[in-house]
Each structure stands twice: as C-alpha cells, then as structure tokens.
Amino acid sequence: MICQKCGSENVNVQMVSETKLKKKHHGILYWLCFGWLIELLLWFFLTLPMLIIKIFKPKNYKTKTIHKSMFVCQSCGFNWKA
Ligand SMILES: [Zn+2]
Structure with missing residues (x-):
C-alpha cells in the first residue's frame, strides 16, 4: 500500500x-x-407471566459492530479508509 498523499510505502493498516x-x-x-x-x-x-416474559423476551436493542480497515501513513500522517 502506498500513501495517496506523499507516495510513501510506510503505511500501517489498522482495524477500526x-x-x-x-x-x-x-x-x-x-x-x-x-x-x-x-x-x-x-x-x-x-x-408470573411477566416474569416469564421478562426472562424469555428478546432484548429490544441491537448492537451492530462494523469493522473497517484504516490506512495510516507513518511518514505524513495521512489516513484513509480502505
Ligand atoms: Zn503519506
């Protein structure tokens, strides 16, 4: 990977x-x-029904995790997404 800004090959990849x-x-x-x-x-x-519902009903919120690759140039500090 080559830096898009300065052309250096000293680029790190970070998982965000x-x-x-x-x-x-x-x-x-x-x-x-x-x-x-x-x-x-x-x-x-x-x-009693409430107790059962409280235990068995699905939680009404969702978590969503997104993994992104970020390229960070070690020479000029420029970073961009994959
Ligand atoms: Zn650079």
Missing part, C-alpha cells in the same frame, strides 16, 4: 471497530406519567 447501539424506548415523559404505573399494574396482575 465501531459499535452502534440502537435502542427502542419510550420518552422520559411517558415513563414518568404512565410507564411505571402500567408496569406496576402488569406486575400486580400478571406477576
């Missing part, structure tokens, strides 16, 4: 990991007003 967290959630106001109340009622009436 980006972790993005996507989370579905209600607004703060929703939880302040109704969220705790609904959850409380559900726990009161459906303690």
